[in-house]
Amino acid sequence: MKKLTLFLMGLALCMQAFAIMPGDDGDRLLGVWEPSNGRARVKVEKIGSKYYGKIVWLKEPNDPKSGLPKTDMNNPDANLRNVPLKGYRMLKDFVYQENNQWSEGTIYDPLNGSTYSCTIKMTDPNTLDIRGYIGVSAFGRTDVWKRLAVKK
Amino acid sequence: MNNPFKPCWKTILLILGCWAIAFVSQAQNTDSTKQESSSDEDFSMYDNVGFADEGARRYCSPKIEGLSPAKLISVGYDFQAGYGLGVDTFTNYTNTWEPDSARVLNSRGLRLGFNIPVISRTNLVWQMGANYWEQRYFMEDPDGSELKTAHPLLQTLSENGLRTLGVSTTVFKPLDDKRFLLFQGSADLNGDFSPLGLMPLKYLKYSAALVYGLRPNEKKQWGLGLARTYRVGELNYIPVFLFNWTDPANKWGTEILFPARAHVRYTINPRNMLFGGFELEGQSYRLWNTNGTPVKFRDEDLEIRRGEIRLRALYEFSLKDFVWLSVQAGYRINYRYEVDRLVDGQEIYRAFGLLSDAPYVMENRLGNPLYFQISLNLVSP
Numbered sequence: 001m002k003k004l005t006l007f008l009m010g011l012a013l014c015m016q017a018f019a020i021m022p023g024d025d026g027d028r029l030l031g032v033w034e035p036s037n038g039r040a041r042v043k044v045e046k047i048g049s050k051y052y053g054k055i056v057w058l059k060e061p062n063d064p065k066s067g068l069p070k071t072d073m074n075n076p077d078a079n080l081r082n083v084p085l086k087g088y089r090m091l092k093d094f095v096y097q098e099n100n101q102w103s104e105g106t107i108y109d110p111l112n113g114s115t116y117s118c119t120i121k122m123t124d125p126n127t128l129d130i131r132g133y134i135g136v137s138a139f140g141r142t143d144v145w146k147r148l149a150v151k152k
Numbered sequence: 153m154n155n156p157f158k159p160c161w162k163t164i165l166l167i168l169g170c171w172a173i174a175f176v177s178q179a180q181n182t183d184s185t186k187q188e189s190s191s192d193e194d195f196s197m198y199d200n201v202g203f204a205d206e207g208a209r210r211y212c213s214p215k216i217e218g219l220s221p222a223k224l225i226s227v228g229y230d231f232q233a234g235y236g237l238g239v240d241t242f243t244n245y246t247n248t249w250e251p252d253s254a255r256v257l258n259s260r261g262l263r264l265g266f267n268i269p270v271i272s273r274t275n276l277v278w279q280m281g282a283n284y285w286e287q288r289y290f291m292e293d294p295d296g297s298e299l300k301t302a303h304p305l306l307q308t309l310s311e312n313g314l315r316t317l318g319v320s321t322t323v324f325k326p327l328d329d330k331r332f333l334l335f336q337g338s339a340d341l342n343g344d345f346s347p348l349g350l351m352p353l354k355y356l357k358y359s360a361a362l363v364y365g366l367r368p369n370e371k372k373q374w375g376l377g378l379a380r381t382y383r384v385g386e387l388n389y390i391p392v393f394l395f396n397w398t399d400p401a402n403k404w405g406t407e408i409l410f411p412a413r414a415h416v417r418y419t420i421n422p423r424n425m426l427f428g429g430f431e432l433e434g435q436s437y438r439l440w441n442t443n444g445t446p447v448k449f450r451d452e453d454l455e456i457r458r459g460e461i462r463l464r465a466l467y468e469f470s471l472k473d474f475v476w477l478s479v480q481a482g483y484r485i486n487y488r489y490e491v492d493r494l495v496d497g498q499e500i501y502r503a504f505g506l507l508s509d510a511p512y513v514m515e516n517r518l519g520n521p522l523y524f525q526i527s528l529n530l531v532s533p
Binding site: 031032034036037038039041043056057059060064065074076086087109111112113114116124125126127131132133134138139140141142143144146147148149150151 | 193195198199200201202203204205208210211213217221224225268269272273274329370400401421422423473474530532533
């Protein structure tokens with residue numbers, strides 16, 4: 001009976017582990033990406049079963065007026081205006097669907113403090129179509145992001 | 153005798169315990185709504201990266217930092233206060249009408265706009281739009297009594313007003329990370345038609361502009377180009393100058409596509425913007441409607457060449473999220489309100505008198521009123 005107990009415990013842990021183990025199709029989104037304007041670099045990570053993207057590099061990292069690192073000064077929530085932009089999660093809650101698409105997420109634009117509904121489509125392994133929209137997809141704009149890799 | 157179920161209960165409890173530990177562990181991981189602290193993370197490793205696809209290129213964006221947001225849907229109302237309107241002698245194939253005048257109590261109308269991005273790629277942005285504008289004239293005789301004019305132009309303006317129904321397209325083609333081409337084109341039906349009695353499409357007026365531009369940094373873009381336009385009322389080919397700029401502090405800027413419009417912008421914050429400047433408005437309006445006048449205008453080939461300068465102050469702000477209100481007030485200066493006869497639809501191109509000195513059929517006079525405009529807009533991401 002001890003053996004049976006150990007076997008069932010092991011099976012339970014393995015099943016749970018598979019549920020959070022990386023390696024499924026959606027993980028192709030993981031990596032560092034650059035929006036078309038080249039102003040920032042965004043690292044996509046997986047937390048639980050969802051995907052998130054945080055700003056890891058800024059072309060202009062410091063505020064031109066104060067000389068200090070840029071913060072999220074346009075956030076409508078005054079309590080968040082001192083949060084540094086580096087490390088800020090601008091992509092949130094994406095769930096992999098099928099056919100190289102991730103949805104149910106949001107994208108935040110630090111330039112105006114707005115959060116939009118968003119879908120991501122991988123058009124090739126190094127290119128993403130990021131569509132931010134308002135309500136329905138037709139009222140939106142698509143930006144093309146490129147995958148980055150360490151320079152050789 | 154041992155109870156055969158006792159070990160099973162232990163097993164079940166142990167398995168449930170394992171599930172609970174794993175579940176709590178995963179639940180903690182998925183709590184990702186909080187922003188991370190950046191203080192303990194080394195971001196320097198992201199300095200030395202390049203495109204994974206070595207053939208990929210960077211292209212310049214159609215926007216610069218700090219520009220006012222583009223409007224996807226706009227529902228507005230334009231109101232011009234009172235002014236005098238004097239119309240010239242009109243002679244058609246059978247009759248002559250003497251000059252006349254009226255007091256315009258106000259002229260006003262709806263302004264609807266709709267723009268939708270069709271293609272948004274790094275190397276091509278294409279947008280389509282549609283618009284409907286109307287200007288209805290509410291007049292009385294100069295002595296304050298009810299309008300009793302016999303002049304056909306005053307009659308059709310009073311009865312039918314002027315309308316524009318058009319489609320437009322904008323194409324932004326970046327050539328590399330600094331240079332771009334911008335094309336804007338539109339096809340408009342302009343006239344005294346009623347909303348349910350459109351004119352034939354042969355009266356469409358085509359306008360276009362092509363600009364070659366540079367975007368040296370995130371806060372400046374400028375360009376030079378050529379436009380075919382009816383903004384001064386009649387057809388013209390004129391040079392255009394694009395200059396969009398934002399200061400380093402994101403407070404001051406310009407939004408200029410001269411001579412169509414030029415504004416200085418002051419940004420209170422990204423959701424509150426003030427503008428001062430001007431817009432040149434105008435079109436060539438076909439007289440077509442027989443409602444309210446004995447003259448069968450559609451046989452006369454007449455067009456009102458309407459051009460006006462609007463000196464104005466604007467305030468645009470976010471009411472809630474992506475819904476913005478735009479309020480503007482200013483002074484409308486009449487530039488042209490003459491009438492041309494386009495025999496057999498043949499366009500007259502005067503080039504400001506350089507290529508032709510063809511006389512107008514009617515040379516009319518308009519006063520310059522104050523005006524007010526308000527619009528509710530859904531703005532683009």
